Amino acid sequence: MTQGITNAATQQEERAGESDLPGLMVRYQRGEAAAIEELVRRLSPGLMRFFSFSQVSTAEAEDLLQNCWLRIHRSRHTYRAAEPVLPWIFAIARHTRLDGYRRRQRRANREVLVADVPEGLPSRPEADGARLNAMELLGRLPESQREVILMLKVSGMSLEEVARATASSVGAIKQKAHRAYARLRELLEKEQ
Amino acid sequence: MSIETPAACRRIDAELDRRFVASTAEVSDEARKHLENCARCQNLYRWIAEQPAASGISPVLSQQIQSQLVASLKPVTPIPAIKVCVLRFLAVFLAFAGALLAMMGVAGLREMSSLQVLGSGALLAGGTVLFSLSLARQMAPGSKRGIPTWLAMALFGGTALGGIILLFPWRTPGTSIALSWECSLRELAIAVPAAALFWLLIRRAPALSPAAMGASVGAMAGLLAVTVLQFGCVYQEALHLLLWHWSVLAISAGAGALLGRFSSQFSPGHAG
Numbered sequence: 001m002t003q004g005i006t007n008a009a010t011q012q013e014e015r016a017g018e019s020d021l022p023g024l025m026v027r028y029q030r031g032e033a034a035a036i037e038e039l040v041r042r043l044s045p046g047l048m049r050f051f052s053f054s055q056v057s058t059a060e061a062e063d064l065l066q067n068c069w070l071r072i073h074r075s076r077h078t079y080r081a082a083e084p085v086l087p088w089i090f091a092i093a094r095h096t097r098l099d100g101y102r103r104r105q106r107r108a109n110r111e112v113l114v115a116d117v118p119e120g121l122p123s124r125p126e127a128d129g130a131r132l133n134a135m136e137l138l139g140r141l142p143e144s145q146r147e148v149i150l151m152l153k154v155s156g157m158s159l160e161e162v163a164r165a166t167a168s169s170v171g172a173i174k175q176k177a178h179r180a181y182a183r184l185r186e187l188l189e190k191e192q
Numbered sequence: 193m194s195i196e197t198p199a200a201c202r203r204i205d206a207e208l209d210r211r212f213v214a215s216t217a218e219v220s221d222e223a224r225k226h227l228e229n230c231a232r233c234q235n236l237y238r239w240i241a242e243q244p245a246a247s248g249i250s251p252v253l254s255q256q257i258q259s260q261l262v263a264s265l266k267p268v269t270p271i272p273a274i275k276v277c278v279l280r281f282l283a284v285f286l287a288f289a290g291a292l293l294a295m296m297g298v299a300g301l302r303e304m305s306s307l308q309v310l311g312s313g314a315l316l317a318g319g320t321v322l323f324s325l326s327l328a329r330q331m332a333p334g335s336k337r338g339i340p341t342w343l344a345m346a347l348f349g350g351t352a353l354g355g356i357i358l359l360f361p362w363r364t365p366g367t368s369i370a371l372s373w374e375c376s377l378r379e380l381a382i383a384v385p386a387a388a389l390f391w392l393l394i395r396r397a398p399a400l401s402p403a404a405m406g407a408s409v410g411a412m413a414g415l416l417a418v419t420v421l422q423f424g425c426v427y428q429e430a431l432h433l434l435l436w437h438w439s440v441l442a443i444s445a446g447a448g449a450l451l452g453r454f455s456s457q458f459s460p461g462h463a464g
Contacts, residue, residue, distance in 0.1 A: 031267035037258045044249045044257070062253055069257045075398040077268040078332045087334030095400050164334045167401070185205065188235050 021085035029076055040069065047093055049154045053138060060100070068096040086157055087164030094147065094165060137187050145180035148173055200226055204233045271396060274335070277328035278321070280393060281412065285320055288386060289419050296424045303428045311359040316419045319348050323412045327390070330405050331397035341404040345411060345445060352438060360430040372436040375425055379417035379440040387413035387448065402452035410448020414441035 021042070027035035047068060051061040071092050079088050138146050151162045152173075159177075163170045207223050227233050271277070301309065322344055329335040339347070390409045399405050421437050 029268050029270055031265050033262045033265055036261050036265060040254060040258050040261070044254060048249050062249070065249065065253070066257055066260075069261060071398070073261050073264070075333065078271050078397055080270060080273060080332050080335075083332070083334070088332065089334070091333035091400060092398070164336055167335075167337050167340070169337070185236060189232060 022082055025076075025079050025085050025088075026081050029079065036073075043089060044069075046155045047089070050090070050093055050150055051097060053150050053154050056100070056104075060104075064096055064100050067100070068093050071096055084161060084164065086155075087161045090151060090155065090157065090161070090165035091167070137184055140187060141180050141183060145176050145183070148176040149180050149184075152177055201230060201233055204230070204236070271331055274325070274328045274332075277331060278324045281324035281327060281390070282320065284389060284393065285324070285412070285416055285419075288389065289416055292382060292420045293423055296420065298423045300421070300423045300425045300428060303426050308359050308428065311355055312422055315352055315355045316415065316422065319352070319415050320412070320419075322348055323408055323415060327394060327405070327408045327412065330401065330408060331394055333398060333400050341401070341408055345407065349442070352441075353434070356430050356433050356438065360428055360433055362430045372427075372432060375421055375427070375432075375436045376440055379414075379421050379437065380443075382417035382420055383410075383413040383440060383444045386416045387444065389413075399452065399456060402456035403449045404452070406452020406455075407445045407449035410444040410446070410451075411441060413448075414444030417441075417444070 021039075024035045024039050024042075028039060044065060048061060048065050051064040051068075052058065056064065072089060075092060079085070138149060141149065147166065148162060151157045151165060152159070157165070159170050159173050163173045166173070204223055204226055207220065227237055272280070304312070325338070326341050326344055329337060330341070338344075387409055390412050394405070394409065397405070418437050418441050422433070425432075425437070427433075
């Protein structure tokens with residue numbers, strides 16, 4: 001539980017530093033290199049967590065992260081000053097993740113058509129023991145619920161921020177979170 | 193580990209529910225005591241309260257991303273505020289519709305009663321504001337959404353259908369199919385360049401939901417065409433209006449959605 005408190009404190013520190021993100025975004029739009037370096041440094045861990053929990057290998061998560069930053073860079077003019085930054089970032093991250101998933105599906109379909117899949121290949125890329133449990137649990141949720149949980153729990157966003165990033169209402173996000181939580185509770189109870 | 197009553201566990205569930213949506217919420221003393229003794233609740237708490245192990249990124253990757261972005265860093269002009277975008281859409285809509293009405297005439301206006309003019313005017317104005325707002329919000333990822341695009345379209349479609357049925361006489365159209373078809377063709381001839389014009393206004397926006405964005409552009413263009421013909425066509429019967437005028441709005445919104453979807457499939461990197 002001490003570990004939990006420490007991590008919660010780290011998350012609070014991360015959130016405390018979010019207040020000047022809009023300012024950094026504006027400086028980034030003006031072309032200040034220091035601003036983008038700071039944004040990459042601050043936001044990449046959260047984005048990496050978001051991609052890592054999408055049932056992909058670390059290498060694929062890093063590719064998604066790089067791809068996401070390129071998209072952020074190309075879309076930087078669409079950030080409106082004084083708007084919250086995280087929903088803007090995660091709306092783009094969400095689509096990067098979705099496109100990555102579609103690309104993997106297309107590749108997998110092609111590979112199945114071209115040749116038989118060799119036996120003994122792991123169905124999922126490598127993951128350490130601690131993460132496997134959470135990933136397994138998240139993997140059993142419907143996609144829309146999983147996405148909400150990833151943003152709320154893994155990336156530490158608020159309900160309002162998740163609603164903006166997913167273009168839905170706070171009520172819908174609350175409902176999805178509660179349904180997901182009830183399902184997770186069932187799964188955790190079964191595991192015992 | 194003692195076996196706790198399900199009622200006590202349910203109280204913990206309720207507390208954890210609250211914590212789940214507001215991670216800063218404190219756990220009560222009572223809950224803390226229960227957590228010390230109940231393995232089931234401990235397990236749940238660990239999953240919910242603890243942050244996943246930080247997925248740090250390697251300094252090399254971080255450096256690589258930073259240098260990639262800095263290499264192509266130039267100042268950009270941010271897109272205007274939502275209000276400004278809405279006003280731009282409305283201005284373009286009014287200018288385009290006004291120019292066409294000036295050329296084609298307003299024969300339809302003379303055929304309508306005051307109630308019909310007011311009713312159809314309110315419908316068209318409401319639709320224009322609704323779709324302008326929807327487009328302006330879609331231009332920036334992570335914008336606050338009112339109602340989802342598809343729901344807005346369905347609501348507007350339902351209201352328009354009801355409005356036309358109530359406002360205009362429901363009788364056999366006094367036009368031949370050839371003349372009615374001409375109305376639809378004229379609307380399509382207006383909608384296509386109008387869609388191109390609206391697309392020009394939103395071209396800098398990343399198409400995160402290309403189908404929804406395409407549908408909104410199509411709906412705006414279709415609505416512009418409906419507006420021009422609503423005031424330009426002399427056949428003001430409900431059936432004629434619905435079948436040959438307003439159907440073009442549905443067709444252009446559908447075509448826009450399909451085009452958006454199609455274009456996104458062939459440009460995987462476009463979303464951003």
